[in-house]
Ligand SMILES: O=P(O)(O)OC[C@H]1O[C@H](OP(=O)(O)OP(=O)(O)O)[C@H](O)[C@@H]1O
Ligand SMILES: NC(=O)CC[C@H](N)C(=O)O
Ligand code: SF4
């Protein structure tokens with residue numbers, strides 16, 4: 001357990017042998033932050049070892065767990081990712097004739113569990129990369145360029161599902177690629193000499209082996225369901241230099257800032273941001289409003305993101321240590337301060353106090369996303385309504401509480417249209433749709449119900465479950481494969 005740099009030291013990386021591998025940095029959602037729940041999960045099957053890493057959270061963990069236990073399988077943790085690993089060991093209903101049919105097993109899992117995951121599944125000689133049929137969590141494919149040297153992959157941000165494969169070019173299979181990588185986010189590709197190729201499609205199963213990369217199946221959503229890519233990836237979660245849906249996250253955030261300036265203008269001297277994630281939107285707000293951008297906060301670079309800490313205490317301590325005021329920039333100024341989101345309300349109050357103490361004349365808060373009011377069951381750790389500050393008070397009351405001169409959020413329509421502004425796809429035909437459930441309560445697979453069980457992550461929360469085991473609702477769309485994909489070419 002620990003930060004990437006402490007665990008994956010150069011020495012530890014040098015010990016790794018072979019030409020394929022998977023890794024995971026865990027942002028816990030379904031079970032406690034303990035070593036036993038760390039990934040990848042590895043099990044030994046009759047057909048050799050199987051390793052699985054998972055970004056996301058199963059919405060029907062409780063019902064799937066009962067089903068898997070009912071098939072005589074033992075589980076050693078409460079992790080939904082271990083559950084996925086064991087479910088993959090089940091024989092598919094169609095049966096298997098010549099040894100294990102891994103694409104069929106993965107297809108079976110996907111029909112049992114619709115949301116939410118990006119997976120890498122490693123066998124002795126291949127890796128499958130899988131994205132859930134709703135495309136809720138991100139996953140993208142990259143190509144390692146032939147530079148004549150091997151690369152060490154290190155990644156610093158949370159909850160990534162990653163693989164590294166080398167050696168394809170030497171086998172003459174794909175002369176253009178030295179190897180292939182997949183990751184939840186593309187931002188790490190450049191640092192390992194890889195280049196972004198494309199997103200893994202919702203429901204797609206990609207096989208990566210010494211023979212190259214090919215799509216082996218695409219599992220469809222029910223006909224009446226849209227794609228539901230997590231809009232909060234754009235708002236906060238992803239790194240700004242990642243690419244989703246043909247646009248850089250930074251550009252989408254800037255566009256949110258522009259929209260915010262149109263919806264909620266203020267008469268002020270400077271526009272500034274709560275670093276890091278609020279900064280792109282602040283630049284957008286400044287450009288749109290014509291008010292100059294000026295930094296007012298100095299961020300301690302040794303304190304990481306506070307929202308992703310596993311407990312309230314750690315989140316609050318993180319905020320206290322994180323910022324200092326650039327007093328000469330803010331003294332006597334009417335300041336519009338932009339942040340990407342207010343979730344539990346730990347961050348914004350102490351920052352306003354800091355700026356007031358530094359002599360700010362006015363502090364107007366503008367938030368580049370709507371109020372978060374509903375829990376997320378799909379991989380972002382906001383499990384209860386009670387902890388969300390927007391359920392306790394409206395923007396006016398919150399402004400009073402945190403000592404702001406005014407406080408406004410971006411509207412849901414404003415956020416969605418800002419995200420669509422530069423997108424290369426459109427939400428027609430169910431493609432390019434987004435999950436906005438934490439903002440609207442409209443859950444892509446239906447709203448999970450309380451089970452009466454206690455959430456295994458402890459803290460006494462209730463466990464929710466979608467009770468979804470309707471395999472008939474999803475089917476394989478083999479016609480969806482392009483001719484190139486069928487031939488195993490990209
Ligand atoms: O209302 P709260 O519960 O305090 O959460 C919202 C804050 O948390 C996040 O920042 P974080 O420090 O996690 O990361 P960042 O440095 O990327 O902005 C987000 O950008 C907001 O600033
Ligand atoms: N996003 C993640 O990495 C979490 C995966 C999984 N749900 C867990 O809690 O371990
Ligand atoms: S509920 Fe919110 S955080 Fe969760 S997947 Fe949907 S948009 Fe993302």
Ligand SMILES: [Mg+2]
Pocket residue numbers: 274275276277278339340
């Ligand atoms: Mg922040």
